[in-house]
Amino acid sequence: MAFSTLPAPSSAPTVGFDLDMTLIDSRPGIRACYQALSERTGTYIDADLAVTRLGPPLAQELIHWFPADEVEAVADLYRAMYPAIAVTATPAMPGAREAVDAVRNAGGRAIVVTAKYEPNAKLHLAHLGIEPDAVIGDLWAEQKAEALREHEAAVYVGDHVGDVRGARVADALSVAVATGPCPAEELRAAGADVVLTDLTAFPGWFSDHLGGPDYRPERA
Structure with missing residues (x-):
C-alpha cells in the first residue's frame, strides 16, 4: 500500500x-504476542494486565517485566515476532x-x-x-x-x-x-x-x- x-x-x-x-x-494480537514473548524468553508477563494499559511506547510496558538493560533487545524481538502473531488476530x-x-x-x-x-x-x-x-x-x-x-x-x-x-x-x-x-x-x-x-x-x-x-x- x-x-x-x-x-x-x-x-x-x-x-x-x-x-x-x-x-x-489491538488487545487480542498484543496479548498473544506477549504470551509468545514470555514463552520465548522464559520471563513471566501478565499479558491480560498489559493490554489494559495500551497507548504508551512498548518499552514502557517491557520495563515492568525485564531488566532495563534488556528492554531494547526484547523490544526488537517482540517487534520481529509481532507480524506473524498479532496482525491477523486484530x-x-x-x-x-x-x-x-x-x-x-x-x-x-x-x-x-x-x-x-x-x-x-x-x-x-x-x-x-x-x-x-x-x-x-x-x-x-x-x-x-x-x-x-x-x-x-x-x-x-x-x-x-x-x-x-x-x-x-x-x-x-x-x-x-x-x-x-x-x-x-x-x-x-x-x-x-x-x-x-x-x-x-x-x-x-x-x-x-x-x-x-x-x-x-x-x-x-
Missing part, C-alpha cells in the same frame, strides 16, 4: 487518527473504516500517527483494508505534535490522554473516543475538546464540524 505525503489539495481538513484502541482493537474498531472514509469523502486527508512501530502499524492497516494518506509511527503523546504539524492536521482523534496532549501541543482539535484505557471523564479532564463514545459517532460529528463556525480549514 502506498501512503502519500503530499499536502491536502483542498481546503478540507487533515485529520489524524491514533491506531491502537482508536482504529484497531480487528478494526467499530466505525474505523467509516471514520477514515468520512474525512476522505469530504476532500480531506486522513493520517495515522501512532506510538506503534511504523512497519507493524502499516501491516495492520493493509490487512484491514484501511487506507490513510500517511502513516507515522514511533511517536507518543507530545511527540505526536511533530507529525500533526508537519501534515497540517487540524483534528487529532485518539483514545488516550497522551493523544489529547499531542493534539493540544499541535494546536489541533482534540477528539477523544472512550474506547481505550482512559474513560470519558479522564479524557475530558485532560482537555479533550470533543469526547465520543466510539468512532461510529465520528462521521456525524465531522459533518457537523465542517459546517460549523469553529471549522478551521487552514492552520494559522
